[in-house]
Amino acid sequence: MANIKRANALGITKTGVAISDVPDAPTIGVVADLGTGSTASVAYTAATTGGTATTFTATSSPGGLTGTGSSPITVSGLTAGTAYTFTVTASNTTGSKASAASSSLTLAAVGVYESIATVTGTGSAGSLTFSSIPSTYSHLQIRGMYKDTSTTDYDVSVCLLGRANSITSGYTKHNLIGYGTVAGVQNSINEGYLGFGGCYMSSGGSYTNMFSPIIIDIHNYASTTQNKTIRYITGNDANQASTNRVISLGSNLIQSTSAISSLTFYPADSGFAAGSTFALYGIKGS
């Protein structure tokens, strides 16, 4: 708007405020899922004709949820799984005009836990690896069942080892182990592996149809400023009244500030028996 001065028939001038034109409708652009499960971006192009718009507002349908700003506008509060279209309205003090509706957009749901990958033993492989682990999660969890290809029933030993990023030193462990009759502890520093310790299940005849379960939680794995802390629980119950069947709870530390992008599991002996499997999950959250 601009001040204008006009003269009437008598030559007397008056000063007033010009009325702006109504802005022409913007052209709707790409709408996109922002990946949060509740937000979308709405792009538009302002018209080059008509009055100057002072505000651009994106509005969802259904819901009437809005966002304002320059392109692309973020609209929040949407519901995953619902199909939305959006319009963008250009407005000034004189009036407003809305764009045509966008194409339809359905936001994907976002979970706290997401499945990333599974690796499975074949009976011959010496190790199993998760590689190219994305850094998009807060924490990782690994759930698995495993046993060794050996047919010899060893006594209690560290049965399952791991390495992150091929790092070969700087691992520490503190394990609390129940042997069925007594409890014990293990600890060590600056090892070459993570030690998920204290249990062993072979492929011997006593263990047909049996596997050792394990859950491993790796905290803040993508940090590039902190060492990595790990908690695990594993066990080996074969319905035996002997002392070499165990339950183990432990914590590990990886003394490295590198983000973890790969994890490799090693069996105690030659390989993981067929049916052994490890599944990797990503955990979101702050």
Add this chain to the structure above:
Amino acid sequence: MAITYEPIANITLTDASSSIVFGSIPNTWTDLRVVLVNKGGTAGCRLQFNSDTATNYSTISLIGTGSSAASARATSGDRISLEYYGMDASIPSMYTADIFSYAGSTYKTVLGTAAEDFNGSGSTSVRVGLWRSTAAITGLRLFTVGTAFQSGTTATLIGIKAA
């Protein structure tokens, strides 16, 4: 990536009951997790599958009482015991059981935890359990012996699907 840790069913007791049963569990997931928050009572929390009451279960436990650590085992039992100390009459306690490859054709293994802190007594414990059956788990029963689970006790069954 696929979302997982999906709630399958949730049960909240409106009256005292000695058992909580999840039936017709589909084979959709890789593993199961059941979480029970007890609202009071004095008995333990135990687990059976597919209505099997025979002696096909075993458990090895690791227990911390606040003053010492201990371990115990039970072979050829008729359940997997998730508790160690037992419940308190008024203070809640919590039990979890992760059941691996529940729809698979091997024996079923369980990792369990118990949080039984009763302000001066109680324990914390973890355990591994085995059900010597190759049948897929389609039913799960949490039960007590003695005093029942009290009204307000909740049990949640969660499905976990690997990639």
